[in-house]
Amino acid sequence: MTHSEGWSARRARWMNRFHARLSTFASPATGFVSQPEPRTIGSFARGRQLMAGNFVFAGHLVEAPGKSIWELAAPDPEFDAALHGFTWLDDLAAVGDLASRQLAQNWLNGWIGKYGRGTGRGWSPEITARRLIRWINHALFLLNGQDSVVSAAYYRSLAQQTIFLNRRWDTALPGLPRFEALTGLIYAGLALTGMERFVAPATRALAKDCAEQIDAEGGIPTRNPEELLEVFTLLNWAASALSDAGYLAPREHLLAIERIAPTLRALRHSDGGLARFHGGGRGPEGQLDNALAASGVRARANTGLSMGYARLSAGRTSVIVDAAAPPEGAASYNAHASTLAFELTSGRRPLIVNCGSGESFGAEWRRAGRATPSHSTLGMDGYSSARLGSAGFGASRRREFLTDIPRRVRVQQTSGQDGISLQAGHDGFLKSHGLTHIRQLDLAFDGRSLTGEDTVATLTDEDKKQFDRMMDRLELLGLPFSVRFHLHPDAEAQVDMGGAAISVALKSGEIWVFRHDGMALLSLEKSVYLEKGRLKPRATKQIVLSGRAIDYATRVRWSLAKAQDTPMNLRDLERDDHPR
Secondary structure (H helix, E strand, C coil), X not given: CCHHHCHHHHHHXXXXXXXXXXXXXXXXXXXXXXXXCCCCCCCHHHHHHHHCCEEEECCEEEECCXXXXXXXXXXXXXXXXXXXXXXXXXXXXXXXXXXXXXXXXXXXXXXXXXXXXXXXXXXXXXHHHHHHXXXXXXXXXXXXXXXXXXXXXXHHHHHHHHHHHHHHHHHCCCCHHHHHHHHXXXXXXXXXXXXHHHHHHHHHHHHHHHHHHCCCCCCCCCCCHHHHHHXXXXXXXXXXXXXXXXXXXXXXXXXXXXXXXXXXXXXXCCCCCECCCCCCCCCCCCHHHHHHHHHCCCCCCCXXXXXXXXXXXXXXXXXXXXXXXXXXXXXXXXXXXXXXXXXXXXXXXXXXXXXXXCHHHCHHHHHHHHCHHHCCCXXXXXXXXXXXXXXXXXXXXXXXXXXXXXXXXXXXXXXXXXXXXXXXXXXEEHHHHCEEEEEEEEEECCCCEEEEEEEEECCCHHHHXXXXXXXXXXXXXXXXXXXXXXXXXXXXXXXXXXXXXXXXXXXXXXXXXXXECCCCEEEEEEEEECCCCCCCCEEEEEEEEEEEECCCEEEEEEEEEECCXXXXXXXXXXXXXXXX
């Protein structure tokens, strides 16, 4: 417990422990009502790492061959929470041999013996639900060869955790934590003998949250694409579990699945990965395809904005743009100042990216990843389009919310014979500089070129006064700005044409060339790619157009186009072997 948690967080932790201890007096479950079907998929490679004593969680590597997972000294609370969530059980089950099964059984029995009476960090609603789902999913794996004493302890602990979850699910934060808690409660209520009474109330509560937390466009308040995928996956699991048990999920539940599916399709790049915005990553390999297939929803991607994102797609190229204001208030605890940033993927190869979430690399990287310069958009030097301001308290750390976010974000998307166009603007620099950022993007009909125009301009007399005040502060030298284009680490870039262009080669063999109109200084600089599951940020590069706004309107034009006529059906056979 830390002083920075605040009274409400400390009280929640105390109440969780109280109800966890209270649940140990409950009558145990005696078995499963029906044989559970595993729905979670792990990684064989990660399972082998665990068996070798290499524990990689929350961006940390702890090497402890021969040690129990419960003997580790957790470097931070997130690492500890990952252990108690038991998602690593999916990885051991993916290995599936005798040694991995015995290891999983030993670690499960170790948890019951050490934490089963309500101690440890694992007694929060969402972590308990995560653990319950894995224990139930992998019941055969865990019980195979176990004696009756061990099996009885397993069922008793399942019952106790289910009763705890029934008492505490409503204290989980709205959004993903609440969806996870309710899905776990439904899972356990359907699977365990004597727990059926929890199913109906949890099903009604989940339907209520679907109606309140999933908007008409299939989005969630955090605007995090990967989080939306996690919610979608949980709703699919809950609906499948109810159906398998002879129940029908409520209408609000099923309609939420139907709304989310086309939104996720719109947020998927041409390589199958999700756009990386507002703390989200690409998503686990195969999860999006599996979730969409499991949903049974065959609708196409949305044609307008999807959760505030615009999609431009032609040929083998996809462009996804953050075309709405960022979240605010409690929903912004992981949000980024990324308004009008975009990502571009060609075939199976990401080209233009955002740096991503630095959450797993520590507080400083987390803050840096949220700033405007970490995104592929225009920023006024020294300023972000939204600021980190008032803070709330999370379960384990102080959370900084976004303040001074853009209030007016206008978007217009059109299609014609030449391609797809997007014109958007935001007022994130209005208060500080008197400037509005306007971005024009045009994707050719064959997807072989993207042209852009970034403008910062004053729109009213009051804007001009603020601009003049900033000019006076800088002794009329102009207001410095930078337009950044972060490159994926697998893209190799070099300055070309005597400094007038930059060539970017992809592993597929494609070469893209970046050019500009000469109104700004072109440079190739260092950057980082913040990717979940790695131990440190990956080094990469960024294309930067630097300039100064001297007049009431300053415009920079640029283009990114293929240097050669790459066939539309290019066979990209280069493998991606990223050691984690």
